[in-house]
Amino acid sequence: MIRIEAIAIGTELLTTARVDTNSIWIAQELASLGLAFHRKTAVGDDREAMKTLFREALDRSDLIICTGGLGPTFDDFTKELWAEVLGVELEEDAAVRATLVAFFESRGRTPSPTNFKQVLIPVGAEPLANPIGTAPGVWWESPDGFPGKRIVLMPGVPREMKRMFAEQVAPRLAPLAGKPVKTLRMLVSGVPESVVDERTKALREKHGALDWTILASLMQVELIARSSDGTALNAARKDFEAELGQDLARTGVGAIEEVVLDLLAARGETLALAESMTGGLIAARLAAVAGASRVLKGGAVVYSAGAKAELAGLDSAFIAQHGTVSEAVTRALAERIRAKLGATWGLAVTGNAGPGEDPAGPAPVGTTFIALAGPEGTRCEHPVQAGDRADMQLRAVMYGLDLLRREALKGL
C-alpha cells in the first residue's frame, strides 16, 4: 500500500482558528479509493520550514498531497520551493496563461502582474487546471532523481481544491487504489447521542467486523461504518433500519435539509416559513440545496413585531396581547404564512436566543416555540433550550426540520 501524506501550508493554520478542512475532506475521498494518509502536517509560510518538511516527506512518503501557498501574493511560494527542493526551474505554461487571461475576461477584469506568477509551472510537472479560480494545481510524477514519488499541489481554497481533486487528481490516483472501502452512513435525527449509542450498541457489536465511527452534533448523530465487504455493510444497514425506524432520517449522503426537500418533493408538497428566532437560517439552509425551489415557496423573516404584522398578516393587538414569543403567535405565524403562500406546510419559529437576560425582553433566554401548520392542523412544540446564541438558533433549525420530516412521514 502506498504511503500518503498531507501537507497543509499557511501560517494561519498554526496561529489562528482556521481549520485545515482540506485534508479532512481529502481523507474521505482517499478512503473511497481504499487509500489513507499515514500523516498530516501543517506548516507556516516559512521558506526554511517548508523546504525541510518537503525533503522529509520525500523520504518517507510515496505520494505527497499539498494544499495552500499557490496564490498570487508574497507569502505564496509552494511551487517555487518544491522546484528548489527537486532542483528544477519554473517555466511559464502557455496554456495556463491563456486560461488565466480567459478566467479574468469572463469576469470583466484584467489579471494584475502578480497574477502572472501563478502561470509558472515547475519543469517536468503537469499543470492541473483550476476552472473556478486563478491558481492552477500541479501533478508531478517521478521527478528526476525521485523515481516513483508523486507530488500533488492544490490551492488552499476548499471549493477550488475539491473540484480539482475530483476531476483531475482522483482519476490519476485510481490506478494506485487499494481494495475500495465502502462507507455506510446513517443519519439519525432528533435523538440524543447517548440514546443512539445505547440503542445501537448490541448491533455495532454484532457487526463488529466493520470499522465504526460515531459523529454527534446538535440533534443529529451520524453512524458511519467502513468495510471493503459490501455484503457485510448491507446486512448492517438492514439491522439498523429495523432498529431505528423513522429515527433514521437517511441512509447515504445528505443533510437533514436534503432529506426534508426530497421527502416533500416526492409528495408534491410545498413549504412556507416564518422565522423570528432563526432569522432566515432555515430558509438559507434549504435554499442552499439545488432544486429547493420545487418545494420552498418562500418565507418571512419576522424579526420585529412590525414584520410579523406586515409580512405574515398578524394583527398588532393580537401580538401585543400574547407577546412576540408565545405559542399563540407562533401558531398564527405558521398558519398565516402557509395560507398566504398557498403551501402544504407552514413552519414558524419564535424565541429568545440571547445573549443576556433583558427584563424588557419578549421571553427568558432559551424560550423557543416551533409551530408546524399542515393539512391536518397545527402542532406547536416548546423545547427547553440552553447554550449560546448560535447553539440555540441551530438547535431550533434542526428541531423544526425534524418536526417537519416526522409529520410529513405520517402522511405516507
Place this chain on the structure above:
Amino acid sequence: MIRIEAIAIGTELLTTARVDTNSIWIAQELASLGLAFHRKTAVGDDREAMKTLFREALDRSDLIICTGGLGPTFDDFTKELWAEVLGVELEEDAAVRATLVAFFESRGRTPSPTNFKQVLIPVGAEPLANPIGTAPGVWWESPDGFPGKRIVLMPGVPREMKRMFAEQVAPRLAPLAGKPVKTLRMLVSGVPESVVDERTKALREKHGALDWTILASLMQVELIARSSDGTALNAARKDFEAELGQDLARTGVGAIEEVVLDLLAARGETLALAESMTGGLIAARLAAVAGASRVLKGGAVVYSAGAKAELAGLDSAFIAQHGTVSEAVTRALAERIRAKLGATWGLAVTGNAGPGEDPAGPAPVGTTFIALAGPEGTRCEHPVQAGDRADMQLRAVMYGLDLLRREALKGL
C-alpha cells in the same frame, strides 16, 4: 524564541472528519504568552510512525506538546513510546494511583485492570493531575541526554486537556514566554485579493518588521499583522487606513455583517431584506449576531413569484412583464420591502445560482441583480457571476452587504 511543535495522536484524525481542535485551542493560548507553534502534525495510533515522529520532533523542537493516546485502551501508547524513545522505564506513581482510585470511588465505580496502565509514569517525568478524567498528563523537562528539551503529554479529550493546560501547563510555560504578541487585523471588503496585494505591497514592505498574513475569501481580504511592538502596529494601522480608505471595512475583530450592523446602529438606521437568489442567507448572517434586532426589521424570502407578490406586494403582471430575475423586479423588491417595514434601507437580491442551464429558467445561470433602496433613491448592481451555486449565493451576500456598507458611509 523557543521552537514549539504540536503532535496530535489518533487514527480518527487521519481517516474521519474529526478535527484536531486541541491544537487550535492551544495555539491561541500560546499566542497570549507570546509563543507560537512552528509545526503541527497528526499521526495515527501506529507505533513505528509515532516513534519516528517523536525522534524528529526532539531534533527540531525545544518544546513538544502531544495530545491523545493516554487512555486505557489497547491503542493508547503515547507514554510508553516516549519512554522508549528517551530510553527510560515506566514506573507506577503512588500519588497518581491514589487519585485514580479516588476518581472511580467518587463515581461509585472500581477501576478496571486496564485503567491501572494509566498510573505508569516515565522515570524522570512529572505527572500532571487530571481532576476530571482518568488519564494523567506528563511534564518532562530535560530528559537524560536531551538537555533543554521539554515534552508535554496531555489527554485528547478537549475539556480534560484544556483544564490541564490552563492549571498546570501554562504556569510552567510562563517563564519561557516571549514578549506578548499583539495582533492588528484589518478587513478589506469588496476588493479582489490581487488588488489588495498590489495596493498594500509597499506598505507591507515599509512595515516589514511586522509578521504579515493575508487571508482571502469571497469579496473579502483579511490583513493580519503580529508584533510585540504596539507602536509599530499602530503606525502600520494609520498607514493602511490612509491607503485603503473606505475599502477598509474594519480594524479589529468582526465580520462584514457586524460592520454593517454597527454602522447602521450607530446611525439609528434600520434594514429590510427581500431575498430570492440568496434565500435568507443575508438575514441569517445578520440574525446570527447578538443585538441584530436593533437594525434588522425583517425580510422576505421571495423564492417564488407568488412570494414576490404576496410578501413584497409586487404586482403579478409586473413580474410577468419583466421576469422574476430582472433589474426592474429587484429594484421594486428593494423599494417595496423598505416601505412595507418602514426601514431606512431595503436590500434585494434576485438571480439564478444554478446549477444547470434551464431554457425555461428565469435567466442564465450567474445572472445576479442586487438593489439597494435608501433615503436618496435606489441603486441596482448587476455583477457578473460564475462558480458553483454556493459560491454565487455567498458572493451575492457579500456584494449586497458591501454595497450597503458603502452607501451608508456616504451619508456620514
